[in-house]
Amino acid sequence: MVVDFPAKVRLSGGLISGGFLELDGANAWGACNLPNSFLQDSLDVYVSGYFLTSPSLDLLNITPVPFEVTAIKRR
Numbered sequence: 001m002v003v004d005f006p007a008k009v010r011l012s013g014g015l016i017s018g019g020f021l022e023l024d025g026a027n028a029w030g031a032c033n034l035p036n037s038f039l040q041d042s043l044d045v046y047v048s049g050y051f052l053t054s055p056s057l058d059l060l061n062i063t064p065v066p067f068e069v070t071a072i073k074r075r
Helices: 055-059
Strands: 002-011 019-022 028-032 043-051 065-074
Touching: 002 028
Parallel strands: 028 065
Antiparallel strands: 002 019, 002 043, 019 028, 043 065
């Protein structure tokens, strides 16, 4: 479980719509359940939630890491 971690919302382009959370310029978390009101590129936020896991994900190289957002607020 992650609580109030600083991140930046980034909107994805291309074939995938939605957003992801940029952590430090090199790492990212997939933003599952990100509220529409936070779909703003370069928005600084604090995020809480947990990583999604399953046996099938162990076999895949998934970037960004799937992350379920349970709470989010602006920084």
